[in-house]
Amino acid sequence: MSDDWGLDEPTVGSLVRRRGKWITLPPTHCPHGHWLGPGRVLVGHVACSGHGGGGHNLWHCRMCPVAEPPTFGPPLGRHCKSLEGPASVRISTGPEPEESQTVPEPPF
Numbered sequence: 001m002s003d004d005w006g007l008d009e010p011t012v013g014s015l016v017r018r019r020g021k022w023i024t025l026p027p028t029h030c031p032h033g034h035w036l037g038p039g040r041v042l043v044g045h046v047a048c049s050g051h052g053g054g055g056h057n058l059w060h061c062r063m064c065p066v067a068e069p070p071t072f073g074p075p076l077g078r079h080c081k082s083l084e085g086p087a088s089v090r091i092s093t094g095p096e097p098e099e100s101q102t103v104p105e106p107p108f
């Protein structure tokens with residue numbers, strides 16, 4: 001056991017241990033001061049290629065207008081690029097797999 005844990009306040013998005021389970025620490029309030037409790041926040045996740053992978057959790061306050069940017073955890077860094085929306089980029093790893101087999105219909 002170390003007392004160091006009490007000195008560093010965990011930041012939003014960092015892993016914290018609660019009742020034996022590791023969870024991503026959600027923000028308690030939005031930037032506008034709204035309390036973010038159960039049912040009051042929309043939780044999402046964005047992929048990120050900017051900080052070594054892992055992506056970011058995001059929380060959007062339901063009290064705030066939709067246009068308000070969500071809170072990211074871990075916060076977006078200088079190199080972070082949140083990939084918004086459904087990924088439309090396909091990663092090409094080689095030649096397209098050929099259609100090798102046609103599954104015959106079952107006889108019954």
Ligand SMILES: [Zn+2]
Nearest residue numbers: 030034061064
């Ligand atoms: Zn809010």
Ligand SMILES: [Zn+2]
Nearest residue numbers: 048050051080
């Ligand atoms: Zn990032």
